[in-house]
């Protein structure tokens with residue numbers, strides 16, 4: 001596959017859950033439960049989720065909440081076999097397009113201080129560190145970096 005050319009970003013369907021559970025398990029040391037993921041794959045007044053579908057099925061997802069004028073990203077992950085092809089970037093950009101259309105202005109998230117690849121990924125999309133939540137993650141007491149960015153700036157990126 002040539003970068004992200006054959007990828008569709010779409011609203012999740014019920015049948016996507018097994019792929020999302022598998023990618024979550026392959027991506028995080030403390031994966032969310034199936035029931036929690038099922039809830040967060042919803043699209044309603046609060047939640048906005050998207051999946052990336054490639055030639056072999058769902059290969060990534062993003063889950064977020066609308067909080068005032070902010071899109072708060074809870075979770076974004078790409079199947080390890082499909083990383084570095086621009087799929088994460090496509091997911092974040094499509095979430096930004098939809099959030100902007102819904103009247104939101106900013107994107108915010110927390111990321112583990114040690115998750116250097118994710119931090120580089122977010123920095124590449126114009127997000128910047130604006131604070132730290134010390135000992136935020138209960139599994140190992142790791143700090144969370146708070147990152148924010150402008151949706152308008154994100155939408156202007158290639």
Ligand SMILES: CC(C)(COP(=O)(O)OP(=O)(O)OC[C@H]1O[C@@H](n2cnc3c(N)ncnc32)[C@H](O)[C@@H]1OP(=O)(O)O)[C@@H](O)C(=O)NCCC(=O)NCCS
Nearest residue numbers: 027076077078083084085086087088089117118120121124
């Ligand atoms: C973070 C994550 C979603 C990125 O997805 P991806 O599809 O591989 O990212 P992209 O291919 O769109 O990368 C876009 C840019 O981000 C940066 N980037 C992505 N992964 C990187 C890495 N491992 N190291 C350094 N920079 C990285 C690069 O600048 C990259 O552009 P390039 O490939 O042209 O150099 C993916 O690595 C992942 O699923 N990680 C595990 C889950 C996680 O930690 N999620 C974030 C916390 S919620």
